[in-house]
Amino acid sequence: MSFADLGLSDELLQAVEAAGYSEPTPIQAQAIPPVLMMKDLIGIAQTGTGKTASFVLPMIDVLAHGRRRALMPRSLILEPTRELAAQVADNFVKYGKNHDLRMALLIGGVQMGEQVKALQEGVDVLIATPGRLMDLFERGKILLTGCELLVIDEADRMLDMGFIPDIETICSKLPTNRQTLLFSATMPPVIKKLADRFLENPKYIEVARPASTNTNIAQFKVPVTARKKRETLREILRTDNVSTAIIFCNRKTTVRELAKNLKQNGFAAGEIHGDMDQSSRIAELDCFKSGEINILVASDVAARGLDVKGVSHVFNYDTPWHPDDYVHRIGRTGRGGASGRAFTLVTPDDAEAVENVEKLTGGVIPLFGEVADSAEAAPAGEKAEAAPAPRKRASRSKTSTRTAAAPAKAKPAPKAAAKPAPAPVVEETVETEAPAPKGRVPRRRAEPPVAAPALEAAGDWNGPIPDFLAVSAIS
Known part of the structure; x- marks a missing residue:
């Protein structure tokens, strides 16, 4: 199937082709026709599936x-974060270049003046975060009575961030005969209730089961102690063929400290978190997208919706507190059919959080490897058991003493040395080069020696005794 089969206009097809796309993803193939037919729609799709387009x-x-x-x-x-809103705006610029459409972006962290000016001139598409939209609405700077189409994107994230009351208020201000599209990675009961209230006979599309992870992403968990987390992370960054990586932390302070540590150790790293103003966040993202830095340390503000091409690795420096965040974090890699790798550093305190993630995704995350200090922390007895070589040498020494004991008891050693094929002496000479472990005294047993013909028959000896192996006696 091609984009031309979906009923899009020639001007739009030219823009899609210029962007380098020829075939729609499953969510695009299923969603575009009903949207063009002006139907309400619920789209359940994991991140990285082409949902925005x-x-x-x-x-x-x-x-x-x-x-x-x-x-x-x-x-x-409606988008939950500034970054997602800016990304959707980029998509409109890219695909709408052959259309006469005007767009405005309403997000926090920037001056209202330019936003209000754009609204006064009239816009076809308004992309907004709920907080800034409500602020301008309450100031009387925007009217929602002419809105023909509403998109609620990342609805489950809206729920996590506490935006559902604002969304309900906004929906109540819109015309009742509008078209509404709702997209979400999961469908918790609150979102289901929201959809039942504000969507009319919607088309339901699901391209992956809720909370599933992208099969193109190789996932690993790395056992580590808290004091070894930075060292372990740096080792993987150096050895796992990392081209570009996003590292997620649970706290903003951790983001700042880890980014500083990586820079001190020679990595081209940047940071993005909620305490940064919008211009600084955009600048860091631009550096990451351009390749000026190849490692971005982020809080969950960047976990959803960021579409940066070629992210090879995602690291959960901290195991996420909420299982859903795991799915959205690792979804920054393995996008658009590419493969990716995701590592989660797991401390003993993270055991319950990891179990919740595995329960949500329906599979056990495989172990990547033990950390370097695990062997050092092992008890002495366990380390001895992990090295079986001394026991093997002890067994061989015991065998040789049983074979050589009889000649020592009979004491005709000089005559024994003169015999044509003293096979037991040969075996004794070889084995005494690997003595029994210190502290163990071999027990000698008076057993008859194995005859030389028997050794030859068994294939243990097939020629005369070399002169350098002959011995005269055992003292």
Whole structure:
């Protein structure tokens, strides 16, 4: 199937082709036709499946005909974070270059002046975070009565961030005959209730089971002690063919400290977290996308929706507190059919959190390898058992003394040396080069020697005794 089979306009197909895409992903193939038919839609898809284009592309064609008015956006896209909103805006710029559509971005952390000016001039597409949108609405700077199409993206993330009351308020201000699209990676009961309330007979699409992880991502957990986490992370970064990586931490302070430590150890690392202003966050992301830095240390503010091509690795420096965050974190790699690797550093205190992740994803995360200090921390008795070589040598020494004991008891050693084939003496000479372990005294038993013909028959000796192996006696 090609994008042309989905009913998109020629102008849009040219933009898609110019962007380097020829075949739609499963979520795009299933979502685009019903959106073009003006149907409500619920899309359940894991991150990295091309979900953004599945609503951006048909929206461009739907909005191609119509007139924009001041302060009254024709469509509204709600995103949980600034980064996601900016990424959706980039998609509209890329795919809508052949259409006369005007877009505005309403996000926190930037001045309102330019945003208000754009609204006054009229916009076809308004991309907003709930907080900034509610702020401008309460100030009377925006009217929602002309909105024909609503997209609620990353609905489960909206729930996690406490935005559901704001979304309910926003939906109540929109026309009742609008078209509504809801996308989410999971469908918890609260989101199901929201969909039942605000969507009318929606088309339901699911391209992967809820909370499943991308099969293109090789996942590993790395047992580690808390004091060895930085050292273990640096070792994997050096040895696992890392081209670009995102490292997730649970706390903003950890993000800052880890990024500083990586820089001190020679890594090209940057950071992004909630305490940074928007311009600084955008600057760090631009450095990461351009390749100026290849390691980005981030809090969960960057866990969803960031689409950076070629991320080879994701590291959970801290095991996520919420299992859903694991799915979205590792989804930064293995995107667009590419393969990726995800490592989770697991301390003893993380056991319950890892179990919850494995329960959610329905599979056990394989062990990558023990940390370097695990052997050092092992009890002495365990280390002795892990080295079986001394026991093997002791067994061989015991065998040789049983074979050589009889000639020593009979004491005709000089005559024995003169015999043509003293096979027992040969075996004794070889084995005494590997003495029994210190502290163990071999027990001699008066057993008859094994006859030389028997050794020859068994294939243990097949020639005369070399002169350098002959011995005269055992003292």
